[in-house]
Amino acid sequence: MMDDAAFSDPARERRLFASRLFIGSLATLFLSIVLIARYFDLQISRYEDFATQSNKNRVLVRPLPPSRGLIYDRNGALIADNRPSYNLTIVPERSENTEQLLAELAKLITISERDLQRFQKNLKRRRPFEQTTLRVNLSEEERATLAVNGHRLAGAETSARLIRYYPYGELFAHAAGYMGRINERESQTIEAVKYSGTDSIGKIGLEKFYETQLLGSVGSEQVETNAQGRVMRVLDKTAAESGANLTLFLDHKLQRAGFDAFNGERGALVAIEIETGGILAMVSTPSYDPNLFVTGISQKNYDNLLYSKDRPLFDRAIRGQYPPGSTIKPLFGLTALNSKTVSSSFTIKDNGYFYFKGIERPWRDHNFAQGGHGDGVDLAKAIIESCDVYFYELGVRTGIDMLSEHAAEFGLGHKTGIDMPGERPGIMPSRAWKKGARGQSWFNGDTINVSIGQGYMLATPLQLAVMSARIASRGDVRTPRLVKAINGVETNATDIVGKIQIDDKHWDYVHQAMQDVVHSVRGTARSINTGLSYKIAGKTGTAQVISINAEEQYDSSKLDKRQWDHALFVAFAPVKNPKIAIGLILENGEHGGSSAAPIARAVFDAYMQSQESTTVVNR
Amino acid sequence: MHRNDFVRQLSSPGGDRRPSRVMHLDIPLLLLLLVLCGIGLTVLFSASGESIGYVKRQATFMLVGLVSMIAVAQFTPRFWERWSIVIYAGGLLSLVAVLFFGVGAKGAQRWLDLGFTRFQPSELMKIAVPMMISAYLSNRYMPPRFKHVFFAAVATSLPVFLVARQPDLGTSLIIFSSGFFAIFLAGLGKRYLVSTGLLAIAAIPILWFYVLLDYQKQRVLTLLSPEQDKLGAGWNIIQSTTAIGSGGWSGKGWTQGTQSQLNFLPESHTDFIIAVLAEEFGLIGVLTLLVVYMLLIGRCMLIAVNAQTMFSRLLAGTLSLTFFVYVFVNMGMVSGILPVVGAPLPFISYGGSAIVTLFIGFGILMAISTEPKRI
Numbered sequence: 001m002m003d004d005a006a007f008s009d010p011a012r013e014r015r016l017f018a019s020r021l022f023i024g025s026l027a028t029l030f031l032s033i034v035l036i037a038r039y040f041d042l043q044i045s046r047y048e049d050f051a052t053q054s055n056k057n058r059v060l061v062r063p064l065p066p067s068r069g070l071i072y073d074r075n076g077a078l079i080a081d082n083r084p085s086y087n088l089t090i091v092p093e094r095s096e097n098t099e100q101l102l103a104e105l106a107k108l109i110t111i112s113e114r115d116l117q118r119f120q121k122n123l124k125r126r127r128p129f130e131q132t133t134l135r136v137n138l139s140e141e142e143r144a145t146l147a148v149n150g151h152r153l154a155g156a157e158t159s160a161r162l163i164r165y166y167p168y169g170e171l172f173a174h175a176a177g178y179m180g181r182i183n184e185r186e187s188q189t190i191e192a193v194k195y196s197g198t199d200s201i202g203k204i205g206l207e208k209f210y211e212t213q214l215l216g217s218v219g220s221e222q223v224e225t226n227a228q229g230r231v232m233r234v235l236d237k238t239a240a241e242s243g244a245n246l247t248l249f250l251d252h253k254l255q256r257a258g259f260d261a262f263n264g265e266r267g268a269l270v271a272i273e274i275e276t277g278g279i280l281a282m283v284s285t286p287s288y289d290p291n292l293f294v295t296g297i298s299q300k301n302y303d304n305l306l307y308s309k310d311r312p313l314f315d316r317a318i319r320g321q322y323p324p325g326s327t328i329k330p331l332f333g334l335t336a337l338n339s340k341t342v343s344s345s346f347t348i349k350d351n352g353y354f355y356f357k358g359i360e361r362p363w364r365d366h367n368f369a370q371g372g373h374g375d376g377v378d379l380a381k382a383i384i385e386s387c388d389v390y391f392y393e394l395g396v397r398t399g400i401d402m403l404s405e406h407a408a409e410f411g412l413g414h415k416t417g418i419d420m421p422g423e424r425p426g427i428m429p430s431r432a433w434k435k436g437a438r439g440q441s442w443f444n445g446d447t448i449n450v451s452i453g454q455g456y457m458l459a460t461p462l463q464l465a466v467m468s469a470r471i472a473s474r475g476d477v478r479t480p481r482l483v484k485a486i487n488g489v490e491t492n493a494t495d496i497v498g499k500i501q502i503d504d505k506h507w508d509y510v511h512q513a514m515q516d517v518v519h520s521v522r523g524t525a526r527s528i529n530t531g532l533s534y535k536i537a538g539k540t541g542t543a544q545v546i547s548i549n550a551e552e553q554y555d556s557s558k559l560d561k562r563q564w565d566h567a568l569f570v571a572f573a574p575v576k577n578p579k580i581a582i583g584l585i586l587e588n589g590e591h592g593g594s595s596a597a598p599i600a601r602a603v604f605d606a607y608m609q610s611q612e613s614t615t616v617v618n619r
Numbered sequence: 620m621h622r623n624d625f626v627r628q629l630s631s632p633g634g635d636r637r638p639s640r641v642m643h644l645d646i647p648l649l650l651l652l653l654v655l656c657g658i659g660l661t662v663l664f665s666a667s668g669e670s671i672g673y674v675k676r677q678a679t680f681m682l683v684g685l686v687s688m689i690a691v692a693q694f695t696p697r698f699w700e701r702w703s704i705v706i707y708a709g710g711l712l713s714l715v716a717v718l719f720f721g722v723g724a725k726g727a728q729r730w731l732d733l734g735f736t737r738f739q740p741s742e743l744m745k746i747a748v749p750m751m752i753s754a755y756l757s758n759r760y761m762p763p764r765f766k767h768v769f770f771a772a773v774a775t776s777l778p779v780f781l782v783a784r785q786p787d788l789g790t791s792l793i794i795f796s797s798g799f800f801a802i803f804l805a806g807l808g809k810r811y812l813v814s815t816g817l818l819a820i821a822a823i824p825i826l827w828f829y830v831l832l833d834y835q836k837q838r839v840l841t842l843l844s845p846e847q848d849k850l851g852a853g854w855n856i857i858q859s860t861t862a863i864g865s866g867g868w869s870g871k872g873w874t875q876g877t878q879s880q881l882n883f884l885p886e887s888h889t890d891f892i893i894a895v896l897a898e899e900f901g902l903i904g905v906l907t908l909l910v911v912y913m914l915l916i917g918r919c920m921l922i923a924v925n926a927q928t929m930f931s932r933l934l935a936g937t938l939s940l941t942f943f944v945y946v947f948v949n950m951g952m953v954s955g956i957l958p959v960v961g962a963p964l965p966f967i968s969y970g971g972s973a974i975v976t977l978f979i980g981f982g983i984l985m986a987i988s989t990e991p992k993r994i
Contacts, residue, residue, distance in 0.1 A: 013761045014932075016806040018924060021936045024804065025920055028943045032909060035947065038954045042864040043902040050864025057861065058877045224881065232881060 059235065060225045065197030066216030067162055069243030071176055071206060073252045074278075074484060079172050080207070082162040085295065086138040088146065089131040092123065095155025102134075105156060108149055109142045111135055114299070131157070133199075136295040164200070164207075164294045168252065170287035171259055174315040175250060175279075175420075175482060177205020178290035180297075194218055203293065204315075206246065206482060208421050213486055216243030247485040249278025257606035258283040261599040262586070268316035269584035270465035270480075271603050274572065276494040277469070277478030279418070280580060281603060282462075284316040318423040321458040322585050325541030326386045326592070327570045328407070328453040330471055330510050332394060333379050335406040337506040341398040344509055347378045354392040356444060363448055365389045366542070383513040386524050386540060388452050395451025400442060403450060404430035409477070409500045411466035412459055418480045426463050429456040453541060464570050464583025471514075472537070472572035472581045474507045475500030511537055515575045518597075525569065525597040534608055537578075538571030538600065540592025543585075564588035569596035573604045580607050643692040643989040645922065651915045652981060655966040656681050658896075658908060663969055665874040666888040666895040673888060673969060680971040684978030691982025696931045696990055699983060700754045706743070707751035707774070713740035714781040721785070729785050741790045742976040744778045746983070748794050749941065752801035753933035761929070762806030771802050786832060789948065789962035796944045800937040838958045855891070856955045858883045863897040863905075863954055870901030888969045890961055893953050908967070912946050922988040931987040938980050 042050065071080035088105070095101040102119075105111060111134065119134045138146070138158060146158055164179040166172065180203040182195065190201065196218055202208040219240030223231045258269045262285040271281040288305050297305075305313050314320065336342040352368030365372050365388040373387040382390035395403065407413060413428025427433070429450055431442040449455025459467075466480055477498030483491055514537035517523040524540040543566040567589030572581040582600045589595035639646050660674050660681075667673035713731055717740055721728035730737040752771050759767045775798025783791040803812075827836065862878035865871070874880065876898035879887045887895050897905050919939030926932040942965065949964040951957035963973045 010929075013806070013929060016761060017804055017929070017932050017936070020804045020806060021920060021923060024800070024936065024940045025917075028913075028916060028940065031943070031947050032913060034956070035950050035954070036906065036909065038951070038956055039863065039897065039902055039905045042860055042954060043866050043897065043905070044868065046864050047867045050861050051867065053861045054865035054878055057858075057883050058881050224877075 058224050060223050060231075062221045062223055063197035064219035064221055064238075064240040065161070066218055066240035067242045068164065068179075068216065069210075069214040069245045069487075071214075071246045071248065073248050073250045073255075074280075075251060075253075076247075077252045078167055079176050079248065079250070079252070081165045081167060083165040084160045085136065085163040086143055086158050086160050087133050088135040088138055089133050089157050089159055090119070090123075091131055091155050091157065098155070101153065101155055104153060105134070108145050109135065109138070131159070137163075164291075166290045168255075169289045169291065171252070171255055172250070173205075173287045173290045174284040174317060175205055175248075175255075175282045176290065177207035177209075178203055178293040179207055180293045181295075200294070204422065205420060206248075209419050210244075210246055210483065210486075214243040214246065217241045244487040246483050247488070248482050249273055249276065249280060249484045250282065250482065251280050251607075251610065253610055254281040254603055254606050255283060257281075258584075258599065258603045259285060259287075261602035265589070266310055266316070266587040267585050267589070267596075267599075268320055268461040269582060269599060269603065270317050270462045271580055271582045271607070272465050272469040272480055274469050274473050274476075274578050274581055276484075277480050278484055278494075279480055279482045280607065282317050282482070284314070284320070286310045286312040288312045315422065316461060316585070316587075318418065318420055318460055318462045320585070321424050321426050321460055322566055322568070323455075323457055323543040324412075324453040324459040324464060325543040325566075325568055326388075326453060327464055327539050327541035327568045327583075328412075328457070328459075328467070329383050329386065329391055330514055330539050330570075331407060331410050331412075331467060332391060332398070332403060332451060333383055333513070334471070334502055334506055334510050335403055336394045336398045337379070337509065338406075338502045339398060339402050341402070342379060342394050344379060347376045348390050348393055349375045350377050350387055350389040352389070354389045354448070356392075356396065356448060359445065363388070363392050380509070380513040380516065381522075383510070383539065384516045384520055384523050391451045392448045395447050396444060398451075400430060400447045400450065403447070404428055404433075409498075410470050411463050412457075416462055416466050416480050418462060419482050423462065424460055426460050427456055427458040454544070461583050461585050464568065464585075465581055466583070468570040468572050468583050469581035470500060471507075471510065472578035474504070475502055511575055514539055514571075518571070524593040525571075527594055528597045528601040532601075534573055534604075535575040536571055536573040536601070536604060537575045538569060538597060540597060541568035541570070542566070542590070542592055543568060545588065561588050564590050567592045567594075567596035569593075569600050571597070571600045571604070573608075579611070580604065640989060642689065643985055644689070645918070645985045645988040647918050648915070648922075648981060648985060648988070651911060651918065652685075652966070652978075654911055655915070658911070659967040661873070662892055662896045662899075662967055663888055665876065665899060666879055666892050667969065668880070669874060676971075677969055677974075680974045681966075681978075683971075684975045687975055688978040688982035688985065691979050692985035692989065694986060696926075696928065696934070696983070696987050699750055699934075699986070700757075700928075700930045703747070703750040703754040707747045710740055710743045710747040711778060711781075713738070714744065714778055716740075717785065718781065723785070727785050727787060729787055739972050741778075741782045741785065741787055741794070742972045744782065744794050745790065745797065745941075745976055746980055748775055748778055749797040749801050749934055749937040750983075752798050753805075753930050753937060756801060756805040757929035757933050762808055763802065765811075768802060768807060768811060771798065775799065775802075783830065786835070788835060788960040792948065792960060792962070793941060793944060797937055797941040800940045801933055804933050804936045804940075835958075838960070855885045855959060858885065859891050859894040859953045860955050862894040866898040866901045866904075868901045869903055870897070870899045873899050875899060890949065890959075890963055890968060891953050892968050893950055893964050896967070909946075912943075912965075916940075916943050919984055922984055926987050927990045927992065931990065935984055935987050938984055942977075942980070 067082055070078060073079055090098065090101065092098045115135055119132060122132050143158055146153065166176065179200045181199055182201045186201055194215065202211040202214065207214065217240065219238045221234055222236040224233050224235055225231055254271060258271065258281045262283065264286060267285055269281060269283040270279060273280050292301055337344065350365060350372035352365045352372035353362040355362045372389060373385050377387050377390050381387065407428045413426055415423050415425045429446065434440055434442050446455055450457050462480065470477060476496050477500060478496055485491060515535055517540065518525045518529050518536045518538050520526065525538050545563050545565060567586045569592045570583045572578045582603060584596055584599055586596045586599065660678060663677055664674050717728060717731055721730060722732050723729045729741060730739050752774060756763055756767060756771060775795060779791050779795045782794060858878060862876065862884050865878065876895055878884045878898050879895040884891055884894055896908065916939050919935060919942065923932050923935035923939060926935050945962060945965045948957060948960065948962045952959050963970055965977050966974065
């Protein structure tokens with residue numbers, strides 16, 4: 001074995017070894033320089049990049065969502081509140097296997113297909129260390145289940161946040177509106193920064209109209225996090241500013257009185273405080289529970305609402321457009337008196353039919369079957385008993401131009417400008433309107449139809465209330481308003497924006513006639529005057545749902561209830577010093593006097609009661 | 620045991636009476652090692668999240684290592700030369716045993732459970748392989764003939780292969796280097812060098828398709844473009860280069876490194892500890908450590924050149940070059956110029972076996988350094 005060594009030359013071997021070790025040391029030196037170059041490159045040449053990166057790593061800016069402004073009624077009753085809701089969120093990075101985690105969770109709590117779909121969709125948009133919501137609105141029991149099993153649910157967390165809550169449920173659904181998840185379309189129009197930390201937005205009603213005020217401003221928090229995203233400490237904080245609280249003119253007692261008076265029937269009512277133009281009550285029935293929408297309504301619930309024959313989602317108060325019928329008679333009476341086309345002493349004889357020269361077919365009175373309203377019908381009687389023939393005559397004498405122009409002053413035919421989104425303008429026809437909308441010339445027959453609030457004419461319950469308030473206030477033009485104060489500061493809602501110029505004696509005349517509608521023995525709304533301790537002025541109306549031929553007679557017993565006439569009523573009270581004006585419709589209610597007027601009476605009574613027990617608390 | 624195995628012969632003629640000589644200690648080497656241990660414990664304290672427990676345990680390992688080193692230094696190089704084949708054979712058998720009875724964690728099977736303690740044969744092979752190859756080649760004609768090179772290559776490859784299968788690529792790489800360095804220092808012909816190089820290149824596809832496991836391939840791919848997989852395999856490298864880069868010239872200060880203290884840095888107290896040092900002490904810290912390493916390697920090479928026998932020379936030279944491989948592989952992988960193979964930074968990374976093995980290696984170097992001159 002040692003034979004090789006025997007021939008070896010130790011000196012030569014030593015030199016060979018030394019030269020090899022020298023090569024080795026050179027390689028060592030060279031590779032050390034490579035290392036130094038690398039560390040120099042990282043630490044000196046690219047220091048700025050990495051320092052920034054390292055800061056970004058640890059410093060995270062988190063939005064602090066503001067708490068949304070609350071909505072109170074005029075007495076301080078809370079209409080829209082914020083309450084904590086518990087969500088289940090997933091941080092994919094922290095779970096070893098997200099699929100497995102989802103399966104595990106599904107065993108413990110209910111997770112719908114829809115939850116999963118939304119989760120998967122959102123998951124793609126978020127980075128793996130960010131939270132993605134899986135379930136909202138965990139029940140107490142579900143939270144307990146999750147807490148107990150927390151140790152094997154790494155990556156799943158329950159988090160609390162404030163969500164909207166409407167204590168009155170369906171009562172204020174249409175007026176207050178509701179909050180909902182920001183949808184695709186909205187996310188493109190909103191300023192993303194303002195909505196960081198929240199996923200809800202006002203969808204309709206006041207929640208939408210006052211979105212900017214209610215929202216508040218988002219705050220932020222600079223936090224230092226570790227690699228798992230856990231917050232180690234707060235470096236800097238800008239507090240969020242809560243949204244402004246809204247105080248409404250609405251009174252939950254009047255709202256309740258009006259809502260209940262409809263007794264589940266379809267209809268709408270608007271009550272206005274005459275002194276301010278503020279909305280005291282705004283009812284549209286049937287209604288729905290806005291709380292369903294806050295955390296996302298289920299498809300089934302939504303379909304039920306959407307396809308219900310009663311259309312509960314439809315806000316009849318501002319979007320329902322109905323022929324106003326006889327409710328516009330006081331207004332046209334004022335117009336005629338003021339433009340002197342009729343006088344208070346002018347009378348007609350009504351035998352049930354009205355003939356216009358050159359037209360063979362007559363217009364008939366609603367009580368043509370009883371032979372009309374007889375001899376000596378003046379304006380007062382025409383209002384009290386709702387004589388159509390008188391108003392046909394009045395219409396023809398006054399002319400559409402005057403009627404139309406005047407009606408506009410009382411708020412008909414255009415949006416009232418209420419602080420709600422989605423208001424409809426109704427129609428107050430005129431020559432120009434017909435030309436534009438129908439491409440036809442105006443005929444006298446059109447005027448005759450309009451003069452009893454039929455034909456092309458349409459008005460919303462809100463417009464009827466506004467008209468009623470302007471008659472009651474003797475021409476004060478105010479814009480109807482829901483919001484009384486923002487953060488305790490009164491808005492300028494009470495300002496008069498115009499004055500309708502009509503002689504006082506005409507106001508007196510029409511007010512008296514309207515009072516007699518309720519308080520005289522022949523008044524069409526006399527049924528509501530029993531036990532009244534104050535005076536109501538009103539006017540009933542009926543609007544046809546289907547057209548009846550001149551030869552036929554309307555007979556509700558032969559018709560489906562949904563084809564019955566709509567019953568309308570406009571009114572204000574007390575007559576001497578008007579405080580509150582109402583416009584309302586009861587769909588298929590048939591008679592303004594017997595079915596619609598009692599609803600107004602209920603609201604008036606509630607109002608009078610609240611005035612008696614006055615020391616109104618204002619917030 | 621041979622009577623001359625103990626170098627400590629109190630009555631040796633012309634014997635050096637200095638305590639260091641009597642104890643067979645190489646003072647410069649010892650001082651450099653103590654400096655490294657000091658640096659190691661300092662950085663470890665910060666890297667472990669200011670854990671005194673880790674520091675205490677590491678200090679205990681170092682103490683065990685120091686005692687082992689001094690013990691090993693008491694034996695003559697001649698002793699190690701004679702027993703090298705036995706140690707090697709024992710190590711190889713243990714490696715095979717690991718294959719069948721090994722225990723381990725995280726999918727790697729590296730230990731033998733001896734009942735009272737666990738034993739990691741691959742650590743033993745880090746010393747046994749260079750010792751065995753040096754002993755073999757130093758007794759042959761130099762430069763070595765083909766059959767000797769072949770035998771040495773086979774003797775190296777067996778443990779390399781067995782360790783790679785555990786899998787422990789880092790240790791396998793160290794064992795391979797030590798075998799290669801021994802053959803290289805023995806004067807391996809240029810033809811062999813060139814053909815070995817060509818063979819290595821040819822072996823790459825074979826390695827890639829038949830030897831490397833998926834996660835190992837992933838590490839290589841990650842090295843090429845860490846951005847591809849930011850939160851998976853690339854995470855480690857992105858975070859470690861960020862830690863190093865954000866240290867700048869002078870660092871963020873001891874225990875002030877945000878990357879490491881906030882757990883962005885993985886394995887911060889073991890394989891990636893250099894990133895903590897670089898983040899907290901900056902380039903100055905990195906250079907200081909490198910200088911200490913280079914002084915240590917320089918001292919070792921000096922010992923090699925001055926060694927008394929060819930065995931001592933080969934072994935000392937091999938150990939010093941292999942030591943540099945540790946440093947280079949670790950610092951290279953953490954800074955993103957080499958794939959992540961799991962190699963600790965000598966004396967700085969936390970971990971008992973590696974430290975004790977290192978000290979034993981330096982014990983042999985001290986034995987060589989203090990071997991009495993042949994007259």
